Amino acid sequence: MIRKSAAEMAKSLASGEITSVELTRAHLDQISRVDSQVNAFLHIDREGALEQAEQVDAKRRAGERLSLLAGVPLALKDVLVQKGIPTTCGSKMLEGWRPPYDSTVVRRLRENGIVILGKTNMDEFAMGSSTENSAYGPTRNPWDLTRIPGGSSGGSFAAIASFQAPFAIGTDTGGSIRQPAAVTATVGVKPTYGAVSRYGLVAFSSSLDQAGPCARTVLDAAYLHEAIAGHDPLDSTSINAPVPAVVAAAKDGNVGGMKIGVIKELQGDGYQPGVLRLFNESLEILASLGADIVEVSCKYFDYALAAYYLIAPSECSSNLARFDAMRYGIRRGEGSAEEVMNATRQIGFGREVKRRIILGTYALSSGYYDAYYGSAQKVRTLISRDFESAFKLADVLVSPTAPTTAFKIGEKANDPIAMYLNDIATIPTNLAGIGGMSLPSGLAFEDGLPAGFQIMAPAMKDDLMYKAGAALEAELVFKWQGPILNLAPKLGAR
């Protein structure tokens, strides 16, 4: 049962074939079996999960009308607060903290009867592409335990790729949902900025952060997307408009006549040949299904990475000023408030977080502001204009999700620039605030590891990427003779 899709689990729950308590227990058992090897979870809420499951079962027995996903278990990235449940953001700074309120995402999950199994590992405060920056040790890729699961939502994706949960919540600031989806052969969606409320999402870079679904199928991602999206007065950047019909689009999966734009700048040098070959094979499939493949050029994308590594650290240096050792989190050191704050932040923050805070402080300081942060904001405008022009020629845009398959743990830990290059194809969408999806394109010939196919859609047209994604997925699953995760090594008890 744990290898089924969330949609299939929902059907089995509705038909009475299985109860939510049984389904939840099956996943908790799998967590006990494999997570000592994967390290996907930072906190497992056994009692709470079984209690939520029991409540759903009781309502179902009483004949109450339930949401479609009621009783299906889920894993939650540890950057979203859940009342009373430890939330660390992968940082020592918040060790032991139990938030006194629910994020809007958690409230929506509860309203849908979705059972939250626990909190998943991540790069500290979502800064990273490998989950190596967690203060609680790296998460390992279920395809090869010596390799990274991507990041920063690495815990969420490793959990679903090892059947510890059917789906999960991640967040994406520069690719933190799509890149881990690519390297674990799963589906990850960063919705349009403002589609999912950021209330209760611990802020990294507020103008870029967006929560979204992590799943094993495009349809499951669509169900979860509809469950968590929608206007929220508690987030002033929440879009007040109907959620696009992404479930209907995923069920439709028809690309006949759809114009698909291949971004010239997001391929070639720096991309692994096996990743590019799979990308081109996916394009051929889409063409064979009746899509019209066109090439588009986005010439300012070459500057996206540079702009991102000024904007995100600048916003982070401001956002993380709230960790002042006064109101919540750890407190270390002696003396004045300032001395205590300085000492706490030295101990509480890891290396990458300090690096970004210092970089952001520099980019925002007087004398350098215009040259760095100001220029980066202008590049952001140029990138949005590139997208606008490209979307005049195509309904959706596509690229490989990440330039390479999963690398070894430790391989890039001492080279920040090499690490940042992981996000070269995913960052432009965050800067422009549009939606992006990654789905598996296959296993690269060089190393047999998964690669991802990225689909980008104009703002608030997230349904288009589900439509194209579902079409491609159906053909690929047929070609693979089943879900791609069937090809992953089986993790057993150690």
Next chain:
Amino acid sequence: MTYMSSISRDDVANLAKLARIDLSEDELAGLVKELSVILDAVARVQEVAGSDVPPTSHPLPLVNVFRQDQVRPSLTPEEALSGAPAQEGKRFKVPQILGEE
């Protein structure tokens, strides 16, 4: 013209002071090297940032989103203080903020 700046140990120490983070000498030395490399890589944003390009601070065209100023249920003092490192009499207890005099 691209504006490039070399960054010294004292620069990083000053930034750390502004950012309220104590750094060890090892951390300072590491950051001097890393920040120089990163700044070299990101300085290229200046190549295309002409005066005719307006800046974008945010992807949504939203300004001044307000809600009604209504009294609503909120955290109790106990809940708000539940994560405090120290508290006294329903208040956050903090180290001395002002100097002696």
